[in-house]
Amino acid sequence: RTANLTAQDLIPTTVGAVPETKEFLQKVIDILMDYIKAQNDRNEKVLEFHHPEDMKMLIDLDVPDKAVSLQQLVEDCATTMKYQVKTGHPRFFNQLSCGLDIISMAGEWLTATANTNMFTYEIAPVFILMETVVLGKMREIIGWEGGDSILAPGGSISNLYAFLAARHKMFPLYKEKGTISLPGQLVMFTSDQCHYSIKSCASVCGLGTDNCVAVPSDDTGHMITSELERLIIERKNMGHVPFFVNATAGTTVLGAFDNLNEVADICKRHNCWMHVDAAWGGGLLLSRKYRRTRLAGIERADSVTWNPHKLMGALLQCSSIHFKEDGLLISCNQMSAEYLFMTDKLYDISYDTGDKVIQCGRHNDIFKLWLQWRSKGTEGFEKQQDRLMDLTQYQVKRIKEQSDKFHLILEPECVNVSFWYIPKRLRGVPHDKHKEEELGKLCPIIKSRMMQKGSLMVGYQPDDRRPNFFRSIISSAAVTEADVDFMLDEIHRLGDD
Numbered sequence: 001r002t003a004n005l006t007a008q009d010l011i012p013t014t015v016g017a018v019p020e021t022k023e024f025l026q027k028v029i030d031i032l033m034d035y036i037k038a039q040n041d042r043n044e045k046v047l048e049f050h051h052p053e054d055m056k057m058l059i060d061l062d063v064p065d066k067a068v069s070l071q072q073l074v075e076d077c078a079t080t081m082k083y084q085v086k087t088g089h090p091r092f093f094n095q096l097s098c099g100l101d102i103i104s105m106a107g108e109w110l111t112a113t114a115n116t117n118m119f120t121y122e123i124a125p126v127f128i129l130m131e132t133v134v135l136g137k138m139r140e141i142i143g144w145e146g147g148d149s150i151l152a153p154g155g156s157i158s159n160l161y162a163f164l165a166a167r168h169k170m171f172p173l174y175k176e177k178g179t180i181s182l183p184g185q186l187v188m189f190t191s192d193q194c195h196y197s198i199k200s201c202a203s204v205c206g207l208g209t210d211n212c213v214a215v216p217s218d219d220t221g222h223m224i225t226s227e228l229e230r231l232i233i234e235r236k237n238m239g240h241v242p243f244f245v246n247a248t249a250g251t252t253v254l255g256a257f258d259n260l261n262e263v264a265d266i267c268k269r270h271n272c273w274m275h276v277d278a279a280w281g282g283g284l285l286l287s288r289k290y291r292r293t294r295l296a297g298i299e300r301a302d303s304v305t306w307n308p309h310k311l312m313g314a315l316l317q318c319s320s321i322h323f324k325e326d327g328l329l330i331s332c333n334q335m336s337a338e339y340l341f342m343t344d345k346l347y348d349i350s351y352d353t354g355d356k357v358i359q360c361g362r363h364n365d366i367f368k369l370w371l372q373w374r375s376k377g378t379e380g381f382e383k384q385q386d387r388l389m390d391l392t393q394y395q396v397k398r399i400k401e402q403s404d405k406f407h408l409i410l411e412p413e414c415v416n417v418s419f420w421y422i423p424k425r426l427r428g429v430p431h432d433k434h435k436e437e438e439l440g441k442l443c444p445i446i447k448s449r450m451m452q453k454g455s456l457m458v459g460y461q462p463d464d465r466r467p468n469f470f471r472s473i474i475s476s477a478a479v480t481e482a483d484v485d486f487m488l489d490e491i492h493r494l495g496d497d
């Protein structure tokens with residue numbers, strides 16, 4: 001039936017078109033189920049790679065003047081999914097956010113169906129209450145009583161909210177008077193391994209990136225805290241105003257956790273706001289074992305970024321920013337637009353969260369997380385975190401058992417594993433800078449082969465100390481020990497010439 005119909009023949013334009021609408025949606029669900037089945041089939045490719053110019057020939061991307069049929073739309077959906085990288089495939093180790101949690105996905109469908117905005121209780125009553133409950137629970141897990149939080153569009157924006165609140169807390173006149181109200185040049189500090197969004201705060205908020213001081217890290221990616229203190233004092237002696245320190249709990253490349261207690265001591269001594277960017281490592285707060293060993297001291301922070309769309313496996317996107325002190329978000333960001341945030345409403349307007357943020361429209365990122373949390377319980381999340389860390393240890397063990405073929409760069413603290421593949425010609429050659437250069441040159445070659453074959457995806461990058469090296473990520477519940485073995489065996493197959 002869909003062959004001759006268009007969107008005009010469905011609800012709402014055609015009243016009573018329930019069977020037609022259902023048939024169309026059922027066809028979309030069939031495509032979706034085919035995708036999920038293929039994604040979980042290890043005989044299927046992770047991706048079917050085509051260069052952009054070739055891809056343009058494989059899918060009709062035109063947005064035409066005349067409506068296409070429903071049948072064509074169904075085919076468009078199938079073609080689109082055919083060429084999408086299967087980020088939930090058990091052999092996708094490329095990105096920090098991956099996997100496909102079915103319950104979270106179901107939440108996302110219903111979220112799309114509800115199609116509401118998160119700025120007022122008036123139009124999103126249940127979702128707003130869910131946000132209150134889940135974010136409150138997350139603050140409790142961080143170790144705070146009270147406080148305030150919001151879901152933001154990604155970790156970078158969450159970090160920006162932390163910066164804005166810190167500046168507002170310490171220099172409240174800034175909101176109305178701007179830079180003239182500041183006592184001098186504000187300076188912020190973060191390790192040279194931090195996510196680039198921290199530096200971006202300095203550029204976006206008028207400090208200039210020269211006033212985002214990169215604190216050196218050690219060989220394993222941790223901020224050298226004695227250097228942090230030295231640099232704060234150095235800037236103070238220059239007449240500057242250090243006010244904000246970011247500690248990273250789970251760096252993007254190496255997965256390192258800064259020493260939060262040491263950073264907290266320094267912030268206290270120098271009256272700086274302490275922010276923890278735990279966008280990546282925050283999930284480990286749910287594990288008693290790893291909270292103790294990786295995140296001790298996080299409760300001493302003033303603000304924490306934590307992305308459930310990473311280690312917790314909530315669907316993209318789902319990022320949260322938390323504050324120890326209640327009231328700061330609203331006081332910092334409120335603009336009191338009267339067409340939305342009337343003060344004489346029927347209900348308690350403290351539930352209108354929209355004026356706490358600098359955006360107006362806010363996507364509903366809570367329902368998928370709330371539903372997922374109920375489906376697992378906090379205990380289920382703990383097991384999930386421990387399992388991901390166990391699999392990472394398994395990978396480390398397998399790398400060490402094949403030390404002729406693989407070189408482990410450091411013992412991982414998170415689920416990032418940094419390593420090189422050693423081809424036949426370099427086995428037994430002493431490890432030095434020259435050998436590292438040669439190993440680095442192989443990474444893009446192996447990566448391009450895996451993408452063309454479609455069998456695997458693992459990322460690589462250089463850092464300040466090393467040329468290119470592989471960084472694999474295990475953050476999907478689909479991954480097993482056999483997939484970890486496949487990853488290493490496949491890199492060997494692709495690189496051994």
Ligand code: ABU
Nearest residue numbers: 094095096097155252
């Ligand atoms: N925002 C960090 C994500 C980067 C990654 O997936 O590798």
